Amino acid sequence: MAVIVQKFGGTSVGSLERIEAVAEQIVKTKRQGHQVVAVLSAMSGETNRLTKLAKSIDGNPSPRELDMLLASGEQVSIALLSIALIKRGFSAVSLLAHQIGLTTNNRFNKARILNVDNTRMLQELQQGHIVVVAGFQGVDDEGNVTTLGRGGSDTSAVAIATALQAKECQIFTDVDGVYTTDPRIDDNAKKLSHISFDEMLEMASSGAKVLQTRSVEFAGKHKMPLRVLSSFAAGEGTSITFEKEIDKAHPVSAIASHKDEAMIRLVGVQHGATFRDELFSALADADIEIDMVVQTSSSADVNAKLNINFTVHRYDYSVALQLVQTLATRFHIDDVSGDKQLVKVSAIGNGMRSHTGVAASIFSSLHHKNIDIYLISTAEIKISVLVKEQDLHLAVRTLHKKFQLNTII
Structure with missing residues (x-):
């Protein structure tokens, strides 16, 4: 009898009607002979509502107390689902993170999972119960409630599935799988029957919101x-596999986009590593993630001043810019500026490992559409470009068509 972990997001449990529908889905899986562990998010909109309540009292609420508040959302959804399952004649038990021993570090609001103790869940499964677990939350080694950040229930589900050696971790969302690009941008987007972990990881980190990056x-x-x-809706969805045969006809498998990009420019940085070390250390200490980084020199002279451009999440832009300006004054940087009206568009595919000319195709295609490129970054199976926000839809559609992704299998 295999263990199946099924995760349901906020929209999936967003109303009592939706919770009843989720109960039917779980019952269907249970009747197929599987042991089922369901991992739930809070009902749609609940986390935002709770955050708003906290900020109505204090615009900068205590991170510990905010986590205590936000974790209550999942307690509601798991209890309601368990009630719906019991009504259908199935034994179910709802459990919070501390009851299953899901431990994290003490980084409130952005905690990372350290361990999951499978003892309690295995006991409940052996007794024939459907186990319904609160996602998104954990406890640190002092017993404090922590949360994993937006989308954290995905990571909860994967960690629980791993601890239970589940057959599969199924992520139920409001879309029916992973697409070659965002269907809201290009109606020619096609659902993929399968995709590799490498590709899914690059898609998640490049803006595809189907799965949280950490969960992948x-x-x-x-x-x-x-x-x-x-x-x-019923369907097979998209399987994320360990290996994927390279599609020789399609070096690119998907086009992803990330809207919340902001770029900071530094002009006239003295040559040497001291400033860079302090800059990126300060950003790391502020928990600000850096995405794309480009360093150029104003001349061939090895001692010439440098220009540094890098991107951060738009949410972190104001804090990052303030940090940079403080350092720039101390290190006598010639100029600091920023731009929040930018987006990242990425072409992703295992086929890049064996194909040449992908970058050239991207640059020429965007050039022919008069789309300016501000930054470029490359990886083994990904090429990303930074473009103006107003060019996002055109850039995605242009590259999706260029790589013929509407014909991908």
């Missing part, structure tokens, strides 16, 4: 099979 990293590290399905 965790699953890939622990070899946990994933499947993305819709909780609103």
Whole structure:
């Protein structure tokens, strides 16, 4: 009897009607002979509502107390689902993170999972219960409630599936799988039947919001099979596999986009590593993630001043810019400026490992559409460009058509 972990997001449990529908989905899986562990998010909009309440009292609420507040959302959804399952004649038990021993570090609001104790869950499964677990939350080694950040229930589900050595971790969302690009941008987007972990990780980190990046990293590290399905319609969804045969006809498998990019420019940085070390250390200490980084020199002279451009999440832009300006004054940087009206568009595919000319195709295609490129970054299976926000839809559609992704299998 295999263990199946099924995660349901906020929209999937956004109303009592949706919770009843999720109960039916779980019952269907249970009747197929599987042991089921369901991992739930809070009902749609609940986390935002609770955050708003906290900020109505204090615009900068205590991170510890905010986590205590936000974790209550999942307690509501798991209890309601368990009630719906019991009403259908199935034994179910709802459990909070501390009851299953899901421990994290003490980074409130952005905690990382350290361990999951499978003892309690295995006991409940052996007794024939459906186990319904609160996602998004954990406890640190002092017993404080922590939360994992937006989308953290995905990571909760993968960690629990790994601890239970589940057959598969199924992520139920409001879409029916992973697409070659965002269907809201290009109606020629096609659902993928399967995709590799490498590609899914690059897509998640490049703006595809189907799965949280950390959940894909965790699953890939622990070899946990994933499947993305819709909780609103039947279907096979998209299987995320360990290996994917390279499609020789399609060096690119998907086009992803990330809207919340901001770029900071530094002009006239003295040659040497001291400033760079302090800059990126300060940003790391502020928990600001850096995405794209480009360093150029104003001349061939090895001692010439440097220009540094880098991107951060738009949410972190104001804090990052203030940090940079403070350092720039101390290090006598010639100029600091920024731009929040930028987006990242990425072409992703395992086929890049064996194909040449992908970068040339990207640059020429965008040039022919008069789309300016501000930064470029490359990886083994990804090429990303930074463009104006107003060019986002045109850039995505242009590259999706260029690589013929509407014909991908």
